[in-house]
Amino acid sequence: MAAARMQLLSTRNVGILSRGWLTGDGPRVRSLTSPPLCPSPGRALSSVSATRCGLPKERMSENGVSPRAKVLTVDTMNPTVKKVEYAVRGPIVQRAVELEKELSEGIKKPFAEVIKANIGDAHAMVSFFPLYSHTSFYFKVLALCSYPELLNDSRFPEDAKSRARRILQSCGGNSLGSYSASQGIESVRQDVARYIEQRDGGVPCDPDNIYLTTGASDGIVTMLKLLVCGKGATRTGVMISIPQYPLYSAALAELGAVQVNYYLNEEKCWSMDISELRRALDEARRHCNPRALCIINPGNPTGQVQSRQCIEDVIRFAAKERLFLMADEVYQDNVYAEGCQFHSFKKVLFEMGPEYSNTVELASFHSTSKCYMGECGFRGGYMEIINMDEEVKSQLTKLVSVRLCPPVPGQALMDLVVNPPRPGEPSYDNFMRERTATLSALAEKAKLTEQVLNTVQGISCNPVQGAMYSFPCITIPEKAIKEATDKGQQPDMFYCMKMLEETGICLVPGSGFGQKDGTYHFRYTTHDYNILG
Amino acid sequence: MHEFSGGVKKPYQNIIEVSASDPHRGGLRPLTFVRQVLAACLYPQLINSDKLPVDVRQRAQRLLGACAGGSVGSYTATAGIAEIVQSVSDFITRRDGGIPSHPENIYISPGSHWNIFTILVNSKSSPRSGVLTPVPGYSNAVMSLTGVGAVNVPYYLDKEQGWELKVEELHRALESAKGNCKPVALYIINPGNPTGQVQSRKSIQEVIRFVSEKRLFLLVDEVYQECVSGEKSDFVSYKKVLFEMGHPYSDTVELASFHSVSNGFFGECGLRGGYVELVNVDPTVMKYIYKLFSKDSCAPVLGQVALDLMTNPPQPEDPSYPLYHLIQKMKATLLCNLKRFMEVLNSLPGFHCPPFEGGTFAFPRLHLPPKAVHKAKEVGMQPDTFYCMRLLEEAGVFTSPGCDFHLKDGSHHIGVCIMISEEVMEELLRRLACFHIQFMKDFS
Numbered sequence: 001m002a003a004a005r006m007q008l009l010s011t012r013n014v015g016i017l018s019r020g021w022l023t024g025d026g027p028r029v030r031s032l033t034s035p036p037l038c039p040s041p042g043r044a045l046s047s048v049s050a051t052r053c054g055l056p057k058e059r060m061s062e063n064g065v066s067p068r069a070k071v072l073t074v075d076t077m078n079p080t081v082k083k084v085e086y087a088v089r090g091p092i093v094q095r096a097v098e099l100e101k102e103l104s105e106g107i108k109k110p111f112a113e114v115i116k117a118n119i120g121d122a123h124a125m126v127s128f129f130p131l132y133s134h135t136s137f138y139f140k141v142l143a144l145c146s147y148p149e150l151l152n153d154s155r156f157p158e159d160a161k162s163r164a165r166r167i168l169q170s171c172g173g174n175s176l177g178s179y180s181a182s183q184g185i186e187s188v189r190q191d192v193a194r195y196i197e198q199r200d201g202g203v204p205c206d207p208d209n210i211y212l213t214t215g216a217s218d219g220i221v222t223m224l225k226l227l228v229c230g231k232g233a234t235r236t237g238v239m240i241s242i243p244q245y246p247l248y249s250a251a252l253a254e255l256g257a258v259q260v261n262y263y264l265n266e267e268k269c270w271s272m273d274i275s276e277l278r279r280a281l282d283e284a285r286r287h288c289n290p291r292a293l294c295i296i297n298p299g300n301p302t303g304q305v306q307s308r309q310c311i312e313d314v315i316r317f318a319a320k321e322r323l324f325l326m327a328d329e330v331y332q333d334n335v336y337a338e339g340c341q342f343h344s345f346k347k348v349l350f351e352m353g354p355e356y357s358n359t360v361e362l363a364s365f366h367s368t369s370k371c372y373m374g375e376c377g378f379r380g381g382y383m384e385i386i387n388m389d390e391e392v393k394s395q396l397t398k399l400v401s402v403r404l405c406p407p408v409p410g411q412a413l414m415d416l417v418v419n420p421p422r423p424g425e426p427s428y429d430n431f432m433r434e435r436t437a438t439l440s441a442l443a444e445k446a447k448l449t450e451q452v453l454n455t456v457q458g459i460s461c462n463p464v465q466g467a468m469y470s471f472p473c474i475t476i477p478e479k480a481i482k483e484a485t486d487k488g489q490q491p492d493m494f495y496c497m498k499m500l501e502e503t504g505i506c507l508v509p510g511s512g513f514g515q516k517d518g519t520y521h522f523r524y525t526t527h528d529y530n531i532l533g
Numbered sequence: 534m535h536e537f538s539g540g541v542k543k544p545y546q547n548i549i550e551v552s553a554s555d556p557h558r559g560g561l562r563p564l565t566f567v568r569q570v571l572a573a574c575l576y577p578q579l580i581n582s583d584k585l586p587v588d589v590r591q592r593a594q595r596l597l598g599a600c601a602g603g604s605v606g607s608y609t610a611t612a613g614i615a616e617i618v619q620s621v622s623d624f625i626t627r628r629d630g631g632i633p634s635h636p637e638n639i640y641i642s643p644g645s646h647w648n649i650f651t652i653l654v655n656s657k658s659s660p661r662s663g664v665l666t667p668v669p670g671y672s673n674a675v676m677s678l679t680g681v682g683a684v685n686v687p688y689y690l691d692k693e694q695g696w697e698l699k700v701e702e703l704h705r706a707l708e709s710a711k712g713n714c715k716p717v718a719l720y721i722i723n724p725g726n727p728t729g730q731v732q733s734r735k736s737i738q739e740v741i742r743f744v745s746e747k748r749l750f751l752l753v754d755e756v757y758q759e760c761v762s763g764e765k766s767d768f769v770s771y772k773k774v775l776f777e778m779g780h781p782y783s784d785t786v787e788l789a790s791f792h793s794v795s796n797g798f799f800g801e802c803g804l805r806g807g808y809v810e811l812v813n814v815d816p817t818v819m820k821y822i823y824k825l826f827s828k829d830s831c832a833p834v835l836g837q838v839a840l841d842l843m844t845n846p847p848q849p850e851d852p853s854y855p856l857y858h859l860i861q862k863m864k865a866t867l868l869c870n871l872k873r874f875m876e877v878l879n880s881l882p883g884f885h886c887p888p889f890e891g892g893t894f895a896f897p898r899l900h901l902p903p904k905a906v907h908k909a910k911e912v913g914m915q916p917d918t919f920y921c922m923r924l925l926e927e928a929g930v931f932t933s934p935g936c937d938f939h940l941k942d943g944s945h946h947i948g949v950c951i952m953i954s955e956e957v958m959e960e961l962l963r964r965l966a967c968f969h970i971q972f973m974k975d976f977s
Contacts, residue, residue: 172558377834408803
């Protein structure tokens, strides 16, 4: 039945392979085989910019005497880069940094400090939340791995030492400084596989399907690179929720893929509707070739936690419509609301039986940056690949080898995340205490955020079911909208800029994540609850 | 990494892995100062104990103070922690004899290549963007470039002249690209990888004139700059030469130079700490470069810390200096390894190992007997791959075949990392010599 089904992602339709890149005996000079395209808009523009400089570029190459136009200009650079935006570190954050600098220079502002509620980084806010603990066990192990002489130091517990020894043994030269295998340290991948099996109630996980990555972002971008190909009407379309985490829109823009938006339902607490997926897909098929469906669960920026039923419906939809599923599950431990539970796509897939579990192609992503760990700076992550064509998988392995290997400390940290202190071990009690404290602090703040924001006129906030953010809807007065439009700014950017200048609070405008036309939002990182006053 | 499967008996206990430059894997120890600072950053209680030298503790304290929330677990600014970017900038200024370096032109990143290549290469244009790359050359760079859609335009280093880069060859390569692609950049590796040649100042000037005339963006991989024996040429950076050439070159030639903590005596490959310095890049383009980097969030913080230590090492008055100064001993080890390697290989029939100036790789030439070449063809392998596979299976020494570096002139080579401990080098040479003599006998 399912066995004969052709895989969606095969070596015939993997974009990066169609450039002859990873197959054959390696890169070589290639003759241009594609038919000549019409001159790109970039080229037409380049003559305009040259005129603005007063000197046509073509003439300059003869004498090489300045002034001359540069080789790399906005007109000659890769045109897809022009569309890349990443709001989380965008213009508002840059302004926030400027304001911080001004404050430090003694310039008076209506606020004493800038509060960066723009980024999901729990530890960065530790000065506001001393309760917020690092998982001290992890840092002990990493310190031991970095400087193994500390293995003789009695300050460090035995369970930390044994984990450090095990990690070091799996590193070349017993050092975190050696390159690891590109797919990641094998023993770590094995531990990840075991963790996934436990999490998913025994559904088997093959370590060979695990790829350690530099944060989840690296895995997501790598998969998109494999998926995106084609030209014009056959250009790959990738379905992504609106609102979404802007890594997706940035990566799709950079790769020149077609972003296919499906809208989450704000009235129903940002839930997914299959009918909306259907609408988006049908519309997209008119102008591109949709091949992948990305889901962020729990959601960023919206915080919704998908129900099991919804996940099953999505899987059925993906199976029927032959879409590669990408499940971004980095917030899997951050679930707060009553009645909500995290269900991994993998688990649900396998529980739906072989008709689906043998055929639906799925990549799930996780990271050390979120949940209770919040260790963003280590850039640790993994992806699990299910039902990928074997040949494509070996090309994926080659693709990841180009970036050599993920940071080894991040791999070590991931190992600890999936292999934490066990009951009976010396560090267990403290670990559980810290973990519980962090998760309940996050849960409490999520609830309080929703409550407080809803008391403010003009702001309406859905319950924060999970993740680390709230995405309230704001009503912006007509006058403000007009002023914003006159300035060429999105109204919610205008609102957030004013907020920043007047109160020092840095939020990210909803336009950075995508939203229904005519609606405005901002993303607020909930662990900064205390500043809401 | 290699596995011994199913208890198969081998005449060796372990694999000597020297196919890539990975000093710790090859038995070299990490620098104590570096590891102590990392440990103190991870476990700040160490800052208050007197177990570690005072300069270690001060450095950890300063770096943690520069991290958001006082933790190496926090995200950092996109281009890197400002204080560390400043350290890198100061290092470059010092290295280049005072030629100023500006922090806003520096990005710390794990593998900084991708984003710069992405912005340079227009894979949609017709003709497509091309990039000139060296042969033999570091294949990862070529894969990164073709991965973003560039057409690879190889230029050949001169085998007979110590792998020298000849400008005439650059001209030829550029000519060859006509009708195929539109070259936008020239990728240089100095010191060379795997070839180890160190460019003279004169050669660098010629290259700069060439890119200026031909309107190419200059990409310079200088990750081996610390590893130069200095017998023929000292390392001088492209940036320095560019600025010393003055106007018009110094204010027009667009340059990106790369460095990292992976390849010198730090050998901290696994920490993924590197930087790119951009020179004369259009300010509007710089804004887009920022956006590209920002979606990756930031470089791993421990890698950034290692970069700070490399660019701002202990000074003679610091307590850690004597131990840190062991770097000099490592330099001596490298030179010693180099000499031993050449000595042994040049004594073996069929090997020719010319002297090399820099980098951490030896790239000896192998003259294989016709029978071996024939056998390789039979099993569908390149001859040097065949040799390296045999060397791995029978002697447990993992090297890189020359064809991995895109040499296609029919000559055969092997690539061997020599930035390893003296003990590992002796063992390597013993096994290699033994294997080689047998191999040549078997295929005579």
